[in-house]
Amino acid sequence: MELTAKLVNLQKHYDLGTIVVKALRGVSLDIPEGDFLAIMGSSGSGKSTMLNLLGGLDRPTSGEYYLRGQNVATLSDDEISAIRNTLIGFIFQSFNLVAQYSVLENIAVPLLYRPGYPPISSADEDRCNELAKMVGLGDRTDHKPYQLSGGQQQRVAIARALMNDPAIIMADEPTGNLDSKTGEEILGMLKSLNEQGRTIIMVTHEVEVAEQAKSHIYMKDGLIAGHGIFRG
Amino acid sequence: MYHLLRTIRLAIKSLLLHKLRSGLTMLGIVFGVFSVIAMLAIGEGASKQAQEQVLMLGANNIIVRSIKPPEDSGTGGSANVRVLRYGLTRADFNILKGTVPKLSGIVPVREVILNVRNRDHEMNPRVVGCTPEYQEMNHLDIAQGRFFTDQDIRNLSNVIVIASETAEMLFPLESPLNKSVQIKNRAYRVIGVTKERTASAAIGGSLSGQNYNKDLYMPLDTFQSRINTKDTIIKMASGSFSAVSVVYDQITLKIDHPKIVVEPDVIIAIAEMVRETMDTNHAVKRDVDVIVPLELLKQAEQLRNIFNVVLGSIAGISLLVGGIGIMNIMLATVTERTREIGVRRALGARRIDITQQFLIETIVLSGTGGLVGLILGCATPYAFGGIKGIVKYYILDSSGDKSEMANMFLTMTPQVAIWSLPVAFGFSVMIGLVFGVYPARAAARLDPIEALRHE
Numbered sequence: 097m098e099l100t101a102k103l104v105n106l107q108k109h110y111d112l113g114t115i116v117v118k119a120l121r122g123v124s125l126d127i128p129e130g131d132f133l134a135i136m137g138s139s140g141s142g143k144s145t146m147l148n149l150l151g152g153l154d155r156p157t158s159g160e161y162y163l164r165g166q167n168v169a170t171l172s173d174d175e176i177s178a179i180r181n182t183l184i185g186f187i188f189q190s191f192n193l194v195a196q197y198s199v200l201e202n203i204a205v206p207l208l209y210r211p212g213y214p215p216i217s218s219a220d221e222d223r224c225n226e227l228a229k230m231v232g233l234g235d236r237t238d239h240k241p242y243q244l245s246g247g248q249q250q251r252v253a254i255a256r257a258l259m260n261d262p263a264i265i266m267a268d269e270p271t272g273n274l275d276s277k278t279g280e281e282i283l284g285m286l287k288s289l290n291e292q293g294r295t296i297i298m299v300t301h302e303v304e305v306a307e308q309a310k311s312h313i314y315m316k317d318g319l320i321a322g323h324g325i326f327r328g
Numbered sequence: 329m330y331h332l333l334r335t336i337r338l339a340i341k342s343l344l345l346h347k348l349r350s351g352l353t354m355l356g357i358v359f360g361v362f363s364v365i366a367m368l369a370i371g372e373g374a375s376k377q378a379q380e381q382v383l384m385l386g387a388n389n390i391i392v393r394s395i396k397p398p399e400d401s402g403t404g405g406s407a408n409v410r411v412l413r414y415g416l417t418r419a420d421f422n423i424l425k426g427t428v429p430k431l432s433g434i435v436p437v438r439e440v441i442l443n444v445r446n447r448d449h450e451m452n453p454r455v456v457g458c459t460p461e462y463q464e465m466n467h468l469d470i471a472q473g474r475f476f477t478d479q480d481i482r483n484l485s486n487v488i489v490i491a492s493e494t495a496e497m498l499f500p501l502e503s504p505l506n507k508s509v510q511i512k513n514r515a516y517r518v519i520g521v522t523k524e525r526t527a528s529a530a531i532g533g534s535l536s537g538q539n540y541n542k543d544l545y546m547p548l549d550t551f552q553s554r555i556n557t558k559d560t561i562i563k564m565a566s567g568s569f570s571a572v573s574v575v576y577d578q579i580t581l582k583i584d585h586p587k588i589v590v591e592p593d594v595i596i597a598i599a600e601m602v603r604e605t606m607d608t609n610h611a612v613k614r615d616v617d618v619i620v621p622l623e624l625l626k627q628a629e630q631l632r633n634i635f636n637v638v639l640g641s642i643a644g645i646s647l648l649v650g651g652i653g654i655m656n657i658m659l660a661t662v663t664e665r666t667r668e669i670g671v672r673r674a675l676g677a678r679r680i681d682i683t684q685q686f687l688i689e690t691i692v693l694s695g696t697g698g699l700v701g702l703i704l705g706c707a708t709p710y711a712f713g714g715i716k717g718i719v720k721y722y723i724l725d726s727s728g729d730k731s732e733m734a735n736m737f738l739t740m741t742p743q744v745a746i747w748s749l750p751v752a753f754g755f756s757v758m759i760g761l762v763f764g765v766y767p768a769r770a771a772a773r774l775d776p777i778e779a780l781r782h783e
């Protein structure tokens with residue numbers, strides 16, 4: 097099976113002057129294509145740090161990261177930006193919608209940064225509407241984020257993440273700010289996206305959420321402590 | 329191109345989100361651009377006015393004037409009558425007439441303020457002794473009757489032409505034509521009334537402003553024999569006499585040179601010659617001045633350029649202040665929208681995209697401010713009319729005489745210089761560009777992760 101991501105002894109240190117925080121202390125991991133990986137661990141164990149590295153938002157201090165066989169360290173900032181735009185969809189714990197944009201405009205943001213800036217076609221617009229319908233917000237496309245519930249905002253974020261049809265979706269505690277019922281709905285969406293063949297990497301510290309994933313890693317002090325779900 | 333339009337549209341959208349803030353931020357640029365255009369319009373108006381004045385004086389003319397020397401230098405007559413003798417003489421007139429090349433006209437003038445009356449109506453107009461050419465040269469139009477002719481000069485006719493205000497004051501209820509006016513115990517018949525004529529403003533300190541509406545014109549020879557008898561006018565004031573002996577107050581030379589625009593130097597050269605002649609004839613007293621309207625035109629142009637630079641710089645400073653204000657707000661905006669920047673970066677925005685977004689926002693802001701300022705600037709001439717009204721009503725005494733400065737101000741209309749519009753607008757866009765770069769770069773330099781974490 098082809099690998100979507102391969103981490104080799106990945107380290108991330110934060111130099112705070114007086115001390116150096118070692119958020120990741122040598123992580124090696126293979127993520128196959130089509131995986132639904134749940135990253136678990138206690139607070140401060142380095143989950144978000146790892147996801148940010150995987151998503152190309154950050155660069156490692158040392159170690160290698162191959163994204164679809166390409167060494168990310170050799171890519172320029174612009175090239176990584178293009179990868180984030182076309183290959184990866186992000187979903188955040190706190191939704192992170194653009195406050196002044198409507199639902200539809202938020203879904204369309206990734207269109208603004210497509211490599212080469214192709215004009216937004218009517219097909220693109222149709223796709224925005226389709227995605228809004230798919231996440232159950234077809235009748236609220238004109239609403240602003242502040243007019244939506246947390247669950248609805250997260251659906252907008254999912255639709256936005258899907259805009260450029262990415263192969264990988266990264267979600268950092270996507271259900272963390274939602275009640276369990278709404279969280280389940282969101283999770284269901286991620287599952288069906290995985291069934292469509294997309295690779296999903298999700299950070300969570302809720303066992304019930306992690307159980308929905310295909311594979312699991314447990315992190316502790318910047319290292320992968322084990323594979324599988326650790327209860328208690 | 330398409331991408332740029334899209335960015336501009338999005339910029340407008342996010343600026344409209346905070347209408348009040350955007351409006352207030354623009355204000356500095358609005359006033360900056362407005363003042364640039366207004367200042368240049370006032371400079372332009374002043375220079376237009378000066379040009380018109382010069383044309384009124386006649387660009388082809390050379391004006392030779394007598395100047396009153398300081399009081400104590402008067403040469404004495406008898407013990408109690410001091411005669412002040414100065415200025416242009418008949419000899420000067422003859423020399424000028426004989427030597428100035430290309431001369432097409434020479435108009436001598438003698439003028440004095442005298443008491444004149446019609447029964448119990450009296451006033452103190454400027455009594456001007458002149459030749460018929462004076463009418464044309466000073467652009468006087470006749471309202472009633474006629475101006476005097478060479479015939480009147482030869483006959484030493486006791487006729488006069490009066491200006492509109494003079495006519496009103498001496499003859500409030502009747503037509504002045506063919507009525508008589510008393511000047512120094514002699515009666516003169518009114519043969520014409522001139523139309524109202526706008527006062528001329530002072531030009532560069534060489535010529536004082538002139539109000540033509542309180543004048544009284546008389547054939548030169550009549551004036552010289554009846555009033556300026558033996559070239560001397562004696563006035564009695566508080567028991568003592570004062571006598572002034574002047575032959576001509578002014579001799580205007582008209583040069584025949586149609587190609588004045590192409591070859592202005594010809595006039596300047598002749599004027600130089602006249603100046604030399606006069607300087608040798610009046611070397612001691614220096615009681616004659618030569619004024620060349622064409623030179624005044626050059627001075628006016630210089631004055632305008634100085635105006636433009638000085639006023640433009642002041643206005644430019646206010647533009648600069650506006651730009652700093654915009655930069656300040658944009659820096660605050662970047663901080664406020666740090667998280668949005670992080671999100672955009674996560675969704676694939678490159679650094680240059682973020683730079684562009686904020687730079688375009690700044691430029692749209694300053695450009696819009698520029699446009700508003702432009703519109704306000706174009707309204708300057710109308711606003712100036714209002715200001716003139718206020719000044720006239722509250723500051724200047726309605727009855728009293730106005731200073732030359734005030735006169736110049738009141739007769740001036742600002743002229744919006746067309747070239748200043750694109751220049752001022754271009755400046756406002758430039759300001760946006762210059763002051764937008766720093767905030768935009770600051771936004772683009774943000775680390776995506778840090779930005780996403782920002783509360």
Ligand SMILES: Nc1ncnc2c1ncn2[C@@H]1O[C@H](COP(=O)(O)OP(=O)(O)OP(=O)(O)O)[C@@H](O)[C@H]1O
Nearest residue numbers: 110117118119137138139140141142143144145146
């Ligand atoms: N920018 C930074 N500067 C300094 N230290 C940092 C920075 N980012 C993360 N860290 C540190 O790295 C470690 C891992 O942080 P990380 O956010 O990855 O934890 P996490 O597993 O996601 O925790 P949580 O479950 O609370 O989100 C923490 O000790 C954190 O303090």
Ligand SMILES: [Mg+2]
Nearest residue numbers: 143144145268
């Ligand atoms: Mg975290």
